[in-house]
Amino acid sequence: MIVFESRLFRVLSLLAVFVVLIAVALQFLENSESVDVSSMDLKASEETFREKNKSCFILGASGETGKVLLEEIVGRKLFSRITLIGRRQLTFEDKEYENVAQEVVDFEKLDDYAAAFQGHDVGYCCLGTTKAKAGTEGFIRVDHDYVLKSAELAKAGGCSHFNLESSKGADKNSSFLYLKVKGQVEADIEQLGFERYSVYRPAVLLVDREESRPAEWMARKFLGAFSSAFPTAMSIPIRSVARAMLANTVIQGDKKAEILENKAIYDLGKMGDN
Ligand SMILES: NC(=O)c1ccc[n+]([C@@H]2O[C@H](COP(=O)([O-])OP(=O)(O)OC[C@H]3O[C@@H](n4cnc5c(N)ncnc54)[C@H](OP(=O)(O)O)[C@@H]3O)[C@@H](O)[C@H]2O)c1
Ligand SMILES: *[C@@H]1O[C@H](CO)[C@@H](O)[C@H](O)[C@H]1NC(C)=O
Ligand SMILES: *[C@@H]1O[C@H](CO)[C@@H](O)[C@H](O)[C@H]1NC(C)=O
Secondary structure, three states: OHHHHHHHHHHHHHHHHHHHHHHHHHHHHOOOOOOOOOHHHHHHHHHHHHOOOOEEEEEOOOOHHHHHHHHHHHHHOOOOEEEEEEOOOOOOOOHHHOOEEEEEOOHHHHHHHHHHHOOOOEEEEOOOOOHHHHHHHHHHHHHHHHHHHHHHHHHHOOOOEEEEEOOOOOOOOOOOHHHHHHHHHHHHHHOOOOOEEEEEEOOEEEOOOOOOOHHHHHHHHHHHHHHHHOOOOOEEEHHHHHHHHHHHHHOOOOOOEEEEEHHHHHHHHHHOOO
């Protein structure tokens, strides 16, 4: 009995040490820079922005982030005109979506669809695939080529603020294909010289994905549990990303090009929680 208890005690202390170590590691992972704007300011900024009757387009509105972004845009009535640009027509049941325009394009011949990119003030790009879904070539084609071409057409079409959903760790010098491609497209779009260019680098997106695999689901649940203790260490709820993109849109930024890391996205997104 005593032997058993002391062994249990040892196991428990080891476990405690382990948890503390993880906590320290996660704290370290948390990015300390933060964004300092109050919710009051945001409400006022939204109102001012709304009065400008601006238009926007969304690329990837059928995806996990794009879907929530569209929902938030429609709900907050931030734009007078919303256009979805995608490879297929989407259907919406909600009456609120009635005035959302759609342009179905062939991303392989995007130049033929330049008109679809014309006359939008703000652009949001939530396009993306994975190497697992599309292969290496396919991944580069979508996450770099389609995204860059869209940005070029948007710039030519008069877009003044381009918003790109990239990824934590994006780095054109990385030896990991995913991070390299993300970093490369970020840099290539910066060269286009938008009046304003915002890059968002979220960590793992928390969502119950429809096509989810059990392992991924487990990982997400695990991250979800940790993320309540350490909200920005390695994951972020999708709605925070969408809200951050919009809060950042309505707040008059003074930077021509900016990169929002996961912690900044989290802080901005929390501000839009109402
Ligand atoms: N998932 C994460 O944990 C995570 C973390 C950090 C950053 N990111 C990045 O964030 C972005 C959005 O991620 P998400 O998970 O919200 O995306 P998602 O749910 O996978 O949606 C991707 C979007 O891209 C479109 N798309 C994919 N392949 C296409 C193709 N060949 N031609 C035309 N359109 C295509 C999809 O359209 P269809 O509906 O027609 O397929 C969909 O609208 C991506 O760039 C991703 O790399 C993701
Ligand atoms: C925006 O639209 C409203 C209603 O159509 C109009 O009254 C207002 O003048 C417009 N504002 C600008 C800045 O165009
Ligand atoms: C990538 O490498 C180039 C050339 O070696 C260097 O100038 C640049 O600063 C690097 N960029 C990043 C993001 O590390």
